[in-house]
Amino acid sequence: MSSTDISLHKDVHLEHDDHHDDHHNESFITKYVFSQDHKVIAKQFLFAGIFWAIIGGTLSSLFRMQLGFPEATFNFLEPLLGKWVEGGKLNPEFYLALVTMHGTIMVFFVLTAGLSGTFSNFLIPLQLGARDMASGFMNMLSFWFFFLASVIMFYSLFLETGPAGGGWTVYPPLSALPQAIAGSGTGMTMWLISMALFIVSQLLGGVNYITTVINMRTRGMSMSKMPLTIWSFFLTAVLGLLAFPVLFSAALLLIFDRSFGTSFFLSDIYVAGQALSHTGGSPVLFQHLFWFLGHPEVYIVILPTFGIVSEVITTNARKPIFGYRAMIGSMLGISVLSFIVWAHHMFVSGMNPFLGSVFMFLTLIIAVPSAVKVFNWLATLWRGNINFTPAMLFSVAFVSLFISGGVTGIILGNSALDIQLHDTYFVVAHFHLVMGSAAFFGMFAGVYHWFPKMFGRMMDEKLGYVHFWITFICAYLIFMPMHYMGIAGFPRRYYTWTGFDTFSTFLDMNSFISIAAIAVFFAQLFFLFNFFYSIFRGRRATENPWKSNTLEWTTPVNPGHGNWPGPLPVVYRWPYDYSKPGAPEDFIPQNVPYSQTQSSNLPHERDEF
């Protein structure tokens, strides 16, 4: 066996050498379209994610207009939406479709594929000192499965019956019966097909990320010397690998219920006085299967940003990360716990109250590792020599949003309080702060921080500041008032609420939220302009503009296929030697051996090889 292995590795090397020679000769198609280079695939995911974020944001602006100005008419939208705004009034079923698609797009297409797809692909090989992913081909397939899923989901927006409308959680029986609402017709079918392809894409990508982290680390890069970004991407991929197949199972059973007459989730239903043939199904079963994915999914969204933010904060505070091992331990803890708390989404589904208290207990435990992380970020910032780059501002704001969103999670995790708060705007406020805004802020931080490595140029800082402050202020202006409405019992997903006297007092507040939401949507134009302008005209970047320690900054400004023109770098130290006493500079990259830094070495620090 061992002899075969060695010969196999030599082959791998020869292949890499070939890449160096011929990567200039690649055709446009293999270089930019069907590329197997992880950096190009990362950019493909980033562009697709930006595209979807614009769509998802547009949808939310549309339904915020309805919520904020229920009496107004929107005739000016008719050229865009046609019969969905007949007489200037948004169609109620279209409103449901907007909410559903906003959730689906943001959770899966932007914050899962756009976030993990971009940064896991880009950073895992670069920060580990690998030439590429374990399987470039599977990586390419991962993007193109995602592309196919995107095309189908995008197409469903233009169906005559509209896209899926049963909520992003697609609970049956609503989603399973085409006669229930227009959004459960063809739109729902396409939603399920698209999601099935999406899951395949995520599994192909995730399998690659895990394999690369386990097997392709460069010499010296032990697991305990890996940057926290890699740890977070690794755990994200593990969560995806374990959770997405379960969603696939649930989606498959739902497809059978919809199209093949089975009754997994459907039981004794009357539609318009007619009894359906389905009998014996259990809709709560779907909720169990869905949330077994659904809860890890929120950590799939937030974990990568934990890593990104840790990296950006420590670099820009010019201090080692506080509690490196505690950071890893808390991420491990959160990952494990994420699989045993799913039923806190189902406290009011009629489940056994005793079971509810078990899930409540487990849910509240998540506060502990989350608090450890927050404490460590704050302790890293404490007395740091802080550079307020746009990426750093977004990272610090991430910590703020994570605290304010996380604290309400403790309230919602109580099964008794959830009776009042379930399906109100309190829930909307909670998860938009903690996994919506926070994850977006982490993603922005990542884009601003690694833009120089992606495109060889810098983004404009001043535009970045403008973008940051408007986004940050508006995020709180939108979601803080929502808590207040939610405690008052204001229900989510309602098309109109002016019929209820209780809620008419919230008219002004709703208008206020809508104005803030639409303002922040347009503020993203600063980012978009900055992003696309800087790709072509930005200031040229140096190799290591942030004076960072991790390996991606040891590559050339525009790394080619294979990342390092010469041999792969060797790692001697952890990635967080910032402001080390005795060192001439305030950073020591991971590939600098201890033998070259005698003045700053601690007594136990010497090269291991």
Add this chain to the structure above:
Amino acid sequence: MVANTEIQTEHRRVNPLKFILWLLIVSILMMFAAFTSAYIVRREEGNWLEYDLPSVLLINTFILILSSVFMQWAYVSAKKDNIKNVRLGLILTFIAGTAFLIGQWEGWAELVRNNVFFGGSTSNPAGSFLYVLTGVHAFHLVTGLIFLIIVVISALRYRVHSKNLTRIELCTIYWHFLGALWIYLYIFLTLNH
């Protein structure tokens, strides 16, 4: 520092492709974990049709175990560079695998004869679950057969031998997994009937 650099691949522990295969196996396992736990949860709720498992399933189980034996024999022969036996073993595996699929089809026919249907007004989730479990397993077995064909073709071209074991090794792992998965499903169904 530079002198050290090219040793890096040596400490790569497992063949990455093999690792990828194991991860894919984990994801398939999670799918079936979801199906079988859904089965248990649903069964606890009552309104559950009790019926006899098709008797042919037991025969199919033995056929699939036999195919795994053939596969292992082919793999061991490849290690010993006995190309003839590799081919024979792989082809026997393929035949046994196909026989298993035909047997599963016969199992479905038996269910239909006993009025246990996948869908429709007379169906019960109890029956539908059996179709889903066997159907999704059969789908994965088809992917295994496709993998087998690829290995058979490379064996016919003398590309499977002791110095080039990766492909047949991966195929063997996958095939054994599919067999083990079926044995799990069969025991699960027998215990929950």
